Structure formats: C-alpha cells, structure tokens
Amino acid sequence: MTAPELVLTSSEMRQADRATIENGIPGIELMRRAGRAVADSAEKLAAPGDRIIVAAGPGQNGGDGFIAAALLFDRGYQVSLGLLGTPDRLAGDAAEAAKGWYGKVERVEDLSFHGADLIIDALFGTGLARDLEGAARLAVERMNASGRPILAVDLPSGIDGDSGAVRGVAVKATRTVTFAVRKPCHLLMPGRAYCGPVEVADIGIGGDTLEAKGGTLFANHATLWTHALPRPGLSSHKYERGHTLVASGGATRTGAARLAARAALRIGSGLVTVASPPEALGVNAAHLTAIMLRGCDGPEGLNTMLQDQRFNSLVLGPALGIHAGTRAMVAVAVHARRSLVLDADALTSFEGLATELHGAFRHAPSVLTPHDGEFNRLFKGHPDLVDPASKIERVRRAAAYTGAVVVLKGADTVIAAPDGRAAINENGTPYLATAGSGDTLCGLIAGLMAQGVPAFEAACAGVWIHAEAGASFGPGLIAEDLAELVPGVLRDLLR
Numbered sequence: 001m002t003a004p005e006l007v008l009t010s011s012e013m014r015q016a017d018r019a020t021i022e023n024g025i026p027g028i029e030l031m032r033r034a035g036r037a038v039a040d041s042a043e044k045l046a047a048p049g050d051r052i053i054v055a056a057g058p059g060q061n062g063g064d065g066f067i068a069a070a071l072l073f074d075r076g077y078q079v080s081l082g083l084l085g086t087p088d089r090l091a092g093d094a095a096e097a098a099k100g101w102y103g104k105v106e107r108v109e110d111l112s113f114h115g116a117d118l119i120i121d122a123l124f125g126t127g128l129a130r131d132l133e134g135a136a137r138l139a140v141e142r143m144n145a146s147g148r149p150i151l152a153v154d155l156p157s158g159i160d161g162d163s164g165a166v167r168g169v170a171v172k173a174t175r176t177v178t179f180a181v182r183k184p185c186h187l188l189m190p191g192r193a194y195c196g197p198v199e200v201a202d203i204g205i206g207g208d209t210l211e212a213k214g215g216t217l218f219a220n221h222a223t224l225w226t227h228a229l230p231r232p233g234l235s236s237h238k239y240e241r242g243h244t245l246v247a248s249g250g251a252t253r254t255g256a257a258r259l260a261a262r263a264a265l266r267i268g269s270g271l272v273t274v275a276s277p278p279e280a281l282g283v284n285a286a287h288l289t290a291i292m293l294r295g296c297d298g299p300e301g302l303n304t305m306l307q308d309q310r311f312n313s314l315v316l317g318p319a320l321g322i323h324a325g326t327r328a329m330v331a332v333a334v335h336a337r338r339s340l341v342l343d344a345d346a347l348t349s350f351e352g353l354a355t356e357l358h359g360a361f362r363h364a365p366s367v368l369t370p371h372d373g374e375f376n377r378l379f380k381g382h383p384d385l386v387d388p389a390s391k392i393e394r395v396r397r398a399a400a401y402t403g404a405v406v407v408l409k410g411a412d413t414v415i416a417a418p419d420g421r422a423a424i425n426e427n428g429t430p431y432l433a434t435a436g437s438g439d440t441l442c443g444l445i446a447g448l449m450a451q452g453v454p455a456f457e458a459a460c461a462g463v464w465i466h467a468e469a470g471a472s473f474g475p476g477l478i479a480e481d482l483a484e485l486v487p488g489v490l491r492d493l494l495r
C-alpha cells in the first residue's frame with residue numbers, strides 16, 4: 001500500500017537536511033541535486049537556445065539558482081543571472097555554488113525580464129523571514145508584470161513556507177519544483193494558488209529521515225485513512241454498522257438535519273434516526289423514508305433518547321438555533337460519551353464561551369467542523385488559538401484545547417487531532433460552497449464514526465469524500481446531490 005504523503009514545515013525540513021548532511025551527504029551535494037532538479041524542470045518549459053533569466057537571492061535558494069544556471073548554460077540555453085545583494089554576501093554552500101557559474105553576475109535590479117522565454121525564481125525559499133520590501137519587492141513585481149513563464153525554486157518567493165501567506169508580494173509561478181516533500185505552502189491558500197503545478201524532486205533525503213523529523217502533517221489523500229474504512233462482510237448486519245442520531249431544528253428549520261441524516265446513511269451507517277422537536281415531527285415525517293424519526297424535546301428529550309446505548313454517533317448543530325438550549329444539548333451529548341459531530345449553531349452557541357469546552361471532548365471521539373467565521377466566533381478571546389498565521393497551527397491548538405478533532409473548513413480544509421496529527425485537504429471545489437453542504441459533511445463524518453472509524457480518520461475521509469463527490473458533479477451542484485454521489489466515490493475507494 002502507498003504510504004501517506006508527508007508534508008514538512010520549514011524547520012522540520014531544515015532538520016531533515018541537517019540529519020542528511022550528518023549522515024554523510026555534504027550540503028553542497030544536496031544543493032547540486034536541487035539545482036539539477038531545477039534545470040531538469042526548466043527543460044520542460046523551454047527549449048535549448050531559449051533565453052532563461054535566473055533571479056537569485058542571498059541564501060541557499062539563490063544557491064540552487066546558481067547551480068541550475070550553470071547546468072542550463074551547458075545544455076545550450078542563453079542564460080543570464082541577476083543577484084539580489086552582492087556576491088560577497090553569499091555564504092556557505094551558496095557561495096560554493098556561485099563559483100560554478102562562469103557567466104556575469106548582474107544586479108537583479110538591472111535585469112529586464114521581458115525578453116525571457118523562462119524566468120527562474122530563486123530569490124527566497126523556506127528562509128523567507130519578513131515581508132518583501134525595496135529591491136526584493138520590486139524584483140518580484142517586475143517578474144510578475146513581465147507576463148513570462150516563471151519556474152519557482154522550492155516555492156514562489158514572497159510566499160511563507162509554513163502558512164502559505166503572501167509576505168507583501170509574491171511570485172505568480174507557472175510551475176514550482178520543490179525538494180523531498182511538499183511544504184505546507186504548496187497546499188494551503190493562498191500559497192497553493194501561486195505555485196502552479198508542484199513537482200517534488202528526490203534529492204536523496206531518506207524516507208526515514210523525513211518521517212523522523214516530520215511525521216505528523218500529511219496531505220489528505222486516501223492513503224492516510226483508507227485502511228480504516230469499513231468494508232462490510234457477507235455476514236455483517238445493519239445493527240453492527242452503528243446508529244447515527246441527528247438532531248433537527250424547529251418546524252421551519254428541518255432540512256439541515258435531513259441532509260446530514262441522508263449523508264450518514266449513504267456513507268454506510270446501519271441505521272439513522274432524526275431526533276425532532278415535537279412541533280416539527282409532521283414536516284420531518286413527510287420527507288423521510290429509510291431514515292427513522294423520533295420525537296425529542298430539547299436537552300431532556302435527548303438525554304432520555306441517549307439512555308438507549310445503540311445510538312452510538314450523534315450530529316448536533318445544523319439549524320438547531322443559537323441559544324442556551326443548544327448548549328445544554330451539547331452538554332448532554334458530551335456527558336453521554338457518544339461519538340459526536342458539532343457544527344454550525346452548536347458551535348456558535350458557545351460564542352465567547354470556549355472555556356466551557358476546554359478539554360470537554362477528550363472522553364469520546366468528537367469532531368468540530370467550523371468554517372473560519374464560526375472558528376473565530378467560538379474562540380474569540382483566545383488569541384493563542386485565533387492569531388497564529390498558520391492555519392495548521394490554529395487548528396492544532398484548537399484540537400489540543402478542546403480534546404476534539406477540529407476540521408477548519410475552506411478551500412484548504414485543515415483537519416487536526418488533539419495528539420498533533422494534521423492533514424491538509426486539496427481536492428475541494430468551489431461548487432461545494434453551497435447551502436447545506438456543511439450539513440452533509442457532518443453526516444458523512446458521523447456516519448463513519450457510527451461504523452467505528454476513529455475520529456481523525458473519519459474526519460479526513462469525510463472531508464475528502466465530500467469534496468470528491470462535489471468535484472465529480474461540478475456546475476449546478478446543490479447539497480441534495482452530495483449524498484447521492486457518495487456511493488460512486490466509495491465504489492472507487494473500496495475497489
């Protein structure tokens with residue numbers, strides 16, 4: 001089976017680099033391999049004889065640029081190189097690499113990018129430390145304005161490697177070649193949108209080293225969770241596949257619960273029941289067939305229902321209303337220690353009250369699925385959770401704080417577990433931004449947990465399957481379609 005795809009932060013990558021050097025591969029050799037990968041990648045974008053302009057920065061990213069420039073010159077390209085800063089400021093491996101470039105070292109300020117068939121952006125990589133200003137900023141602006149194809153070395157200059165944020169301005173790359181593994185910025189927005197297709201070049205940093213220095217952050221693909229997916233055997237019975245309970249809102253707000261319930265059923269929950277306020281029983285009954293329906297009046301009603309241990313997974317939040325009653329229902333659910341997915345109103349009801357949720361979810365598999373607005377409302381007054389620039393860091397801290405798996409939704413949904421594992425999703429589609437889409441996601445995750453899938457794997461799989469279903473439909477997608485598309489996605493996954 002293919003291993004999950006590791007993603008390493010800048011500092012983890014530096015440690016992996018250092019360990020590789022200590023194990024006997026000199027730094028300059030790693031840089032030569034990196035530079036060769038850049039040259040090989042450039043050859044896919046330009047033909048011998050073409051004019052290539054390399055913009056090199058003051059650090060090792062610039063060093064990679066020097067190596068690539070010399071190789072491409074040898075391979076018959078017309079190569080010019082402009083340096084940001086002066087050659088005497090180059091140090092270590094980058095200074096060594098510069099010795100192999102026999103052409104002129106121009107000032108990056110003096111280069112005209114308009115005549116280039118290809119620009120190689122080797123200004124900054126993982127060492128970017130602050131916003132781009134002055135000459136660096138101008139160089140990036142002029143590269144972008146040239147309209148010429150740009151190959152970014154490691155990552156587009158100006159993008160923060162760990163958060164994917166634009167530090168003032170950033171190169172809009174046509175393609176990016178990175179080394180050993182992808183970094184968070186290749187998956188997180190807005191960085192992902194600046195990279196173009198990302199190529200990962202093997203420069204000889206071993207899998208064991210990458211695993212030892214990273215090992216907790218992943219790209220969210222099936223390789224991460226496919227082993228945990230339920231595969232019903234011939235003898236399996238609906239009662240063994242769990243029973244998901246979804247709480248419905250009042251008479252005019254019942255659709256959300258039914259969307260979640262339908263998704264739970266489609267993902268394989270053996271049984272699904274909508275728990276409905278008495279006044280909404282009629283409208284729910286008119287719309288449910290395979291899904292069961294029970295009257296449930298507020299927190300007391302929920303408490304009574306949960307005396308039945310067969311309800312092993314629970315969705316609370318969609319259209320429940322923002323008030324103390326919803327908070328009380330969450331308290332009942334937490335006390336009952338069932339698998340739990342909380343979304344929407346269940347999260348917003350705790351606006352400014354996050355301390356009530358401190359450690360609350362550590363006793364049972366629990367998943368919170370906020371979007372940015374809900375996350376910021378829930379954790380307002382907790383700068384340590386809301387302020388970090390990196391989405392991964394924010395989600396990890398929220399997971400550690402609450403004891404729940406946290407899914408922070410968006411074009412680059414991040415899922416994190418209290419134990420520090422995190423995954424970045426990248427198969428999302430803008431079509432998923434439609435009313436009721438989040439309700440469906442809750443149902444998928446709860447339906448997987450009902451079948452015994454652990455919370456982190458259920459959240460990661462739910463997010464991926466949800467996105468895959470949305471992408472398979474495309475334009476015109478409405479939330480009602482999503483659950484119906486799940487069987488096709490599952491069929492491919494379980495093949």
Ligand SMILES: NC(=O)C1=CN([C@@H]2O[C@H](COP(=O)(O)OP(=O)(O)OC[C@H]3O[C@@H](n4cnc5c(N)ncnc54)[C@H](O)[C@@H]3O)[C@@H](O)[C@H]2O)[C@H](O)CC1
Pocket residue numbers: 013017027030031032034057058059060061062063064123124125126127128129130131132133136153154155179180203205
């Ligand atoms: N295993 C690998 O991944 C390898 C990666 N290599 C390349 O090395 C860079 C990282 O190199 P590093 O020297 O640490 O950082 P940078 O080159 O990105 O930049 C540091 C350099 O830039 C200055 N600086 C930082 N921010 C700014 C700013 N906003 N304005 C101006 N100057 C700034 C800083 O002071 C330093 O001088 C990695 O990305 C790979 O491309 C190696 O080749 C080995 C293998």
Ligand SMILES: [K+]
Pocket residue numbers: 061121122123124125152153154155156157
């Ligand atoms: K770069």
